[in-house]
Amino acid sequence: MSTDIKTRSEIGEILYHLTRDRLGLAGLIIVSLIVFSAILAPWIVPYDPIAMNIPDRLQGPSLSHLLGTDQLGRDTFSRVIMGGRVALQVAIPTIAGAISIGLFLGMIAGYGPKWLDTLIVLLFDTLRSFPTVMFALAVVALVGPSLNTVILVIMITSIPTYGRVVRTLTQSLRSSEFITAEKSLGASTTRILGVHILPNVLGPLAVLAAMDIPTVVGLEAGLSFLGMGVKPPTPSWGSLLNDGYSLIRNTPWLIISGGIPLILTTLGFTFLGEALRDVVDPKLRGRGGVK
Amino acid sequence: MLVYILKRLGLAAVITVLAVSLLFVIIHLIPGDPVSTMLGPKASPELRAALEARMGLDKPLPVQIGLFFLNMLKGDLGIDVFSNRAVTDIVLGQVPYTLTLILFSIFWSASLGIILGCYSAVNRNSIGDRLTGILSVSVIAMPAFVVALYSLLIFAVWLKWFPAIGAGEPGDWGDQFWHLILPSLAIGLSWVGYIARLVRASMLEILGEGHIRTARAFGLPERWVTYRYALRLAILPTVTVIGVGMGFLLSAAVFTEIVFSRPGLGKLVIDSITTRNYPVVMGSVLFSTLIFVASTTLADIINAVLDPRARAGK
Numbered sequence: 001m002s003t004d005i006k007t008r009s010e011i012g013e014i015l016y017h018l019t020r021d022r023l024g025l026a027g028l029i030i031v032s033l034i035v036f037s038a039i040l041a042p043w044i045v046p047y048d049p050i051a052m053n054i055p056d057r058l059q060g061p062s063l064s065h066l067l068g069t070d071q072l073g074r075d076t077f078s079r080v081i082m083g084g085r086v087a088l089q090v091a092i093p094t095i096a097g098a099i100s101i102g103l104f105l106g107m108i109a110g111y112g113p114k115w116l117d118t119l120i121v122l123l124f125d126t127l128r129s130f131p132t133v134m135f136a137l138a139v140v141a142l143v144g145p146s147l148n149t150v151i152l153v154i155m156i157t158s159i160p161t162y163g164r165v166v167r168t169l170t171q172s173l174r175s176s177e178f179i180t181a182e183k184s185l186g187a188s189t190t191r192i193l194g195v196h197i198l199p200n201v202l203g204p205l206a207v208l209a210a211m212d213i214p215t216v217v218g219l220e221a222g223l224s225f226l227g228m229g230v231k232p233p234t235p236s237w238g239s240l241l242n243d244g245y246s247l248i249r250n251t252p253w254l255i256i257s258g259g260i261p262l263i264l265t266t267l268g269f270t271f272l273g274e275a276l277r278d279v280v281d282p283k284l285r286g287r288g289g290v291k
Numbered sequence: 292m293l294v295y296i297l298k299r300l301g302l303a304a305v306i307t308v309l310a311v312s313l314l315f316v317i318i319h320l321i322p323g324d325p326v327s328t329m330l331g332p333k334a335s336p337e338l339r340a341a342l343e344a345r346m347g348l349d350k351p352l353p354v355q356i357g358l359f360f361l362n363m364l365k366g367d368l369g370i371d372v373f374s375n376r377a378v379t380d381i382v383l384g385q386v387p388y389t390l391t392l393i394l395f396s397i398f399w400s401a402s403l404g405i406i407l408g409c410y411s412a413v414n415r416n417s418i419g420d421r422l423t424g425i426l427s428v429s430v431i432a433m434p435a436f437v438v439a440l441y442s443l444l445i446f447a448v449w450l451k452w453f454p455a456i457g458a459g460e461p462g463d464w465g466d467q468f469w470h471l472i473l474p475s476l477a478i479g480l481s482w483v484g485y486i487a488r489l490v491r492a493s494m495l496e497i498l499g500e501g502h503i504r505t506a507r508a509f510g511l512p513e514r515w516v517t518y519r520y521a522l523r524l525a526i527l528p529t530v531t532v533i534g535v536g537m538g539f540l541l542s543a544a545v546f547t548e549i550v551f552s553r554p555g556l557g558k559l560v561i562d563s564i565t566t567r568n569y570p571v572v573m574g575s576v577l578f579s580t581l582i583f584v585a586s587t588t589l590a591d592i593i594n595a596v597l598d599p600r601a602r603a604g605k
Contacts, residue, residue: 023428125302126309129587131579133542134560135314138576141564142318156317211432218434222546225436226561241440245550248448255444259437266432274428 017279024275030268034261038084047075049082050233058251068253070243076257079235084261086147086236090220091213094151098158099205105159106166107193107201111174121167124160132157132219140228147220150229154219158212165208169201203280210273214266221262237262295595303588308360310580315356318573329567346570368574373566378574382559386578388458389555392478392547393540395471397533400479401486405526408490412498412525413517423491427484436546439477443550446473456552474551478543482536486529494525527598534590537583 018024037044046066053073060068067076109120136153143149173179173196182192217237223229224238225245232239237258244254326342327334343349346369347358362368368378407427411420447455459467497503498521506516545557552558556575563571 023425122305122309125306126313128538129306129310129580129584130314131538131541131576131583133545134556134576134579137545137560137564138314138318138572141567141569141572214432214434218432218437219542222434222436222542225546226549228564241437245440248444252444252448255440259441262434262437266434267429270428270432 014276014279018272018275021275021278023271024278027268027271027273027275030264031272034084034265034268035088037081038088041081041085045075045078045081047078049074049078049235058247060251060253067257068251070240070254071247074233076240076254079240080237080257080261082235083237083240083258086230086234087217087220087261087265090147090151090154091216094155094158094216095209095212097151097155099162099209101155102159102162103166103198103201103205106163107170107197109163110167110170111189111193111197117167120163124163127157128160130157133222136219136223137226137228140223145223145228145231147230150220150223154216158216161212162205162208165204166201169204170197173197173200207273207277207280210269210276213269217265218262221258292595296592299588299591299595303584307581307584310584311359311363311577312356314576314580315352315359329569331567363577368577369570371568371571373568378570381571382556382574382578385554385556385559385575386582388553389541389544389548389557390582392471392474392553392555393537393544396475396478396543397482397540399475400482401529401533404483404486405490405522405529407483407487409494409517409522409525411487411491412494415495420491423487427488430480430484431488433481434546435477435481435543436550438480439474439547439550442473442476458553458555470551470553474547474553477547477550478540482533485532489528489532490525493528494521497521497524524598527594530593530597531590534587534593537586541579541583 018028051074053069055073056065056069057071057073058069059065062068065075065077067080069075070079105120105123109117132154135157136150139149139153140146170193179192179196182196187196220229221236221238221241224236225242226238227242229238230236240254240258244251244256244258247254326339326346326348330338330342340349347355350358366379368382370376371378371381374381407423411423414420443455446452453473454470457470459470498517503516503521506520507513541556544555545560547553548555548557549561556579560572560575563569563575
């Protein structure tokens with residue numbers, strides 16, 4: 001009833017509800033920390049993350065090296081911070097690409113003729129049947145490890161996740177009264193899709209994207225852990241874990257500091273996604289996450 | 292029922308054909324080709340031509356795909372150029388290790404997940420329910436290889452409770468089981484949270500439905516109603532989710548096999564990439580695609596058998 005709720009913008013409204021939810025607030029704080037440290041990384045890092053310093057190698061945490069050093073004497077803390085940059089550099093284009101293509105195909109499938117729908121659903125089912133990591137490994141086997149390969153492969157296999165949701169939403173909106181009204185007023189298909197359906201699909205997509213980020217970040221780290229992602233000496237959380245794995249009996253610090261940012265990213269984005277879902281669509285409450 | 296099963300199997304066949312063809316097209320489109328991958332850049336043109344002819348790569352793409360299916364139906368995925376063994380044999384030798392790992396992981400995590408989810412739904416809003424809820428959200432998206440590395444560090448390297456590498460002595464079941472515990476913990480952990488949430492949600496939905504009220508009105512004991520009527524329906528979504536999640540399980544298995552140096556499909560692929568053994572890589576990828584399509588199909592069919600509504604909905 002009060003006027004201040006009415007005048008609040010939509011984003012303000014979402015933020016207001018997010019901060020009321022304890023897990024949502026925790027998620028928001030963790031995610032902001034990760035995003036800001038990735039953006040400001042070059043100014044935060046105390047050392048050059050790829051500068052070797054052999055005499056100081058394999059040290060434990062100390063005041064000069066907060067998380068110790070690796071086998072080449074590189075500062076682990078600096079590598080962790082720069083690794084966040086790599087993680088987001090992979091996650092953002094991957095998810096943006098998958099959303100755009102999924103949105104396009106999903107709306108066509110949901111609004112277009114039946115045969116096109118069948119065809120696109122078949123395409124989704126096909127893309128979905130590639131086990132992501134195996135597929136990525138097959139491509140890497142041919143072109144060699146690179147971040148672009150990782151981005152491309154995860155993007156292709158993520159398209160169905162978004163496309164299917166968009167398709168279902170478009171289908172249910174298509175028969176709703178306000179769309180029928182628009183149609184009878186003579187609105188074009190592009191106008192209906194772009195002006196009326198698109199805004200209604202974006203909310204659930206944002207939730208899905210927030211929940212999908214940890215999966216993508218985890219895959220990038222996993223492939224880099226296998227030596228199939230970033231090329232050395234670029235720091236990635238996965239390559240830190242790889243170094244730590246081979247030195248597991250010498251020092252635990254590399255594994256500990258490579259894993260914690262991954263766990264934090266996972267927790268932060270999952271909490272945020274959960275809370276966001278409750279704000280965007282209370283009906284979805286209590287359902288499982290993205291798998 | 293039979294019609295539905297046949298239709299579903301037909302769809303699975305179409306998807307397999309499409310997936311394999313698409314894989315061929317993508318591999319064909321990207322720069323880099325199998326022959327230079329295997330021989331390196333310095334190979335002589337004659338050697339390249341010979342290998343191309345041997346692998347059938349000199350023929351046009353549609354012919355390659357057609358030949359590939361023809362051979363696949365005969366169970367022939369090509370010959371490993373290094374050891375001269377059939378790729379099918381090499382891959383099939385590793386599949387049981389990966390499947391055992393995946394099945395054991397899903398068995399323990401689904402059992403625990405169903406128990407937790409059921410408990411949460413019955414004791415809604417209790418402390419136990421809240422704890423389960425927070426725990427589920429926290430482990431749900433945990434990357435399997437991070438859990439694998441941490442459990443390796445804590446339970447194998449520090450505490451020395453479990454072995455760190457291998458799959459155990461062949462023939463010694465106890466030893467093999469011992470080697471299975473940490474890897475399956477890594478793969479299953481996120482599924483416990485996921486399944487617990489799923490079972491809780493569907494259990495709550497079903498407990499509010501009419502037939503449960505009727506059963507209660509007939510004076511059936513509450514335990515009977517909960518476990519015989521409600522739970523039976525509430526675990527249905529779990530079946531579907533496990534079937535669809537096979538891709539994630541396979542990915543998790545790849546990482547876990549590497550971390551614990553276990554034999555299996557994942558280890559085979561990584562080793563084959565390192566030795567540039569392209570036919571074996573392709574063979575393993577195809578096999579995992581087949582396993583994945585088979586498991587989604589199976590999950591749909593089981594679902595249709597258990598729940599008549601699913602048949603009508605398709």
